[in-house]
Amino acid sequence: MKRIGMSEIAEKLGISKVSVSKALSDKEGVSEELRVRVKEVAENMGYRMNIAARSLKTDRQYNIGILIAEKYVLDQEAYYFSVCGEIIKKLDTIGTSGIMEIIKEETEEAGIMPRVYNEKKVDGIIVLGQLSIPYLRLLENISIPLIYFDFYLNKSDVNSIQADNFYSGYRLTEYLIENGHREIAFVGSINATTSIQDRYLGYYKALITKEIELDKSIIIEDRNEHGILIDIEVPKVLPSAFVCNCDRVAFTLMEKLKSMGVEIPRDCSVVGFDNSLFSNISNPKITTVDHNIEKMVSTAVKVINKMIDNPKKVYDRILIPGTIIYKDSVEKIN
Amino acid sequence: MKRIGMSEIAEKLGISKVSVSKALSDKEGVSEELRVRVKEVAENMGYRMNIAARSLKTDRQYNIGILIAEKYVLDQEAYYFSVCGEIIKKLDTIGTSGIMEIIKEETEEAGIMPRVYNEKKVDGIIVLGQLSIPYLRLLENISIPLIYFDFYLNKSDVNSIQADNFYSGYRLTEYLIENGHREIAFVGSINATTSIQDRYLGYYKALITKEIELDKSIIIEDRNEHGILIDIEVPKVLPSAFVCNCDRVAFTLMEKLKSMGVEIPRDCSVVGFDNSLFSNISNPKITTVDHNIEKMVSTAVKVINKMIDNPKKVYDRILIPGTIIYKDSVEKIN
DNA sequence: CTGAAAGCGCTTACAG
DNA sequence: CTGAAAGCGCTTACAG
DSSP: OOOHHHHHHHHHSOOOHHHHHHHHTSSSSSSSEEEEEEHHHHHHHTOOOOOOHHHHHHOOOOOOEEEEEEGGOSOOOOOOOHHHHHHHHHHHHHTTTEEEEEOHHHHHTTOOOOOHHTTTTTTTEEEOOOOHHHHHHHHHHOOOEEEEESSOOTTTOOOOEEHHHHHHHHHHHHHHHTTTOOOOEEESOOTOOHHHHHHHHHHHHHHHHTTTOOOGEEOOOOOBBOBOOOOOOOOOSOOSEEEEEHHHHHHHHHHHHHHHHHHHHTEEEEEEESSOOHHSSSSOOOOOOOOOHHHHHHHHHHHHHHHHHOOOOOOEEEEOEEEEOSSOOOOOOO | OOOOHHHHHHHHHSSSSEEEEEEEESSSSSSSHHHHHHHHHHHTTTOOOOHHEEEHHHOOOOEEEEEEEEEGGGGGOOHHHHHHHHHHHHHHHHTTTEEEEEEHHHHHHTTTTHHHHHHTOOOOOEEEOOOHHHHHHHHTOOOSEEEEEEOOTTOOOOOOEOOHHHHHHHHHHHHHHHTTTTSEEEEEEEEHHHHHHHHHHHHHHHHHHOOOOOOOGGOOOOBBBOOBOOOOOSSSSSSSSEESSSSSHHHHHHHHHHHOOOOOOTOOOEEOOOHHHHHHSSOOOBBBBOOOHHHHHHHHHHHHHHHHHHHTOOOOOOEOOOOOOOOOOOOOOO
16 A cells, blocks of 8 residues: 555645645645645545654644643542543644653652653643652753643742632632531641642631631541541541532541431531532532533643743633532531 | 754764664664763753654654543543553553544544544554444554454454453352352343443353343343433342442442342342442442453553554454452352 | 745665 | 665745
């Protein structure tokens, strides 16, 4: 089977490959009739553009790298995988492929740049979830656009797209307070990730605003220093509500409370974050925050695309507001 | 910042770029000392190989396409995402990137080839989960290696890697029978996917082998013609055990049974497939089958890599045996 | 609107 | 072991 390129199409039509190139990439410089004929013939001959050849001239790969730390995807049901899927779908609409690369802990520690960067396979990189700070500092030296997704770094000029965890935490807690709750626990290790910390601070802001004293004895750890979930310690005196830093933890907590004979939401209300599967398979379903991933993703794609065209551009931290999804795990009390 | 290529390295060392090329790609034709020095200088200059240029000569992209139907990844916790992650990690060990492409229903129906193929971005394609038959027939015409992962097609020459669903179904059911169960229901729509069908046939084989009559009234649908999960109809007379075609369905069934006052495994045993999160978050944990994804993935990567080097090679259907993971959802009866 | 020529950054025979 | 030359399949000024 003969290799077919633009020259073969040109030959068949008795024109130059320059015209073929222009016709196929919708550049001006060919008549509309010729463009149509060229596309027809290309299609019939089963022509596939060799993007590598184009890349050599244009210095564009039409690929975006998506970096994920291995630790975030140990679970079969890892959340970042689905975000990655969304990004890939979005990229597809602008003629770009996404290349996911999973960064192992060794790679991070050794400070080895991602393959997609070292081999110039991508025009830009989206970092999905926080990597180690030294590794990120290293990454910040790359010569192609870089954005952080779902986290940010203090003292860093890298553009980031994030869920507005702070404000969502505030609104969710406020909602509990408006439903009469005043002893509200927070479940989550507040130094583990910026997301947890921001959600916690939003929770705290709601308390302050409503003039409720912060009770540190009901700020409950949910993971150890490696980020591994640990058993949740239920306070001796049951608070009237729990703000959990994610649905998974809310689910686990609810199972534990139920096994202790606590009925939810009758005896105790529980809320979570993420609007994930866990909030729907639990009984009752968990009131939670939807982060509007769709919006976060389309923003990220838009931003990185603009950065590729215009590397100087600065967008800073973009916060995407979430939406409270009211389900069945909160009860109004007096 | 000056663009740095092999010529710049060559210049700095006072040698030709041919030698640089050979040194960097570990080809013979350079002395060992020179190779070391070249690599050193390349590193220091921050050289990144332009893979696109290499591709142009070698006609290899060092990328593999991974196709997933959108319908399989609507869930945030989609199983195929994690398989895709495993494939990507495995590919990385052989210096290859994986490019995931999500095939929308419209694309399938319109018979549009995947972008990664049309733009020659990949050296081979792994199809993750069954696509529509007409689309697969179309795909089978591509001029690069193709393998099916986790399914196969009758009357198709395409190599496939699958979990041995049939044998796992057989062993799992046999295990129940050996624990004294004789009224065993099967939950799963047996025409929905080949996986479900094969698991069902294994179940049936176990019944035959143990001389238990097949009772069609306890073969229970779990999804509609669109593959969407439906409410499970519990038989009027409770069987002593349920073989569910996946953990998720087993989980849902158990919740339903529990809400009806059935205690598991005391009143009724339940088993599932996939060793997924669902088998662990349920109470009790569900006895299930682990499909040995690790082995499936490494086999798939090995096979497609060999096919790229030797396109004629035929491997047929490769079945990877699963392992029963014994948990807490089965009780021995007499 | 159309096309001849140069060139992107590598690799591959081939010659020394 | 070392390197000059050709070429992979496109795109991009530039000239007509």
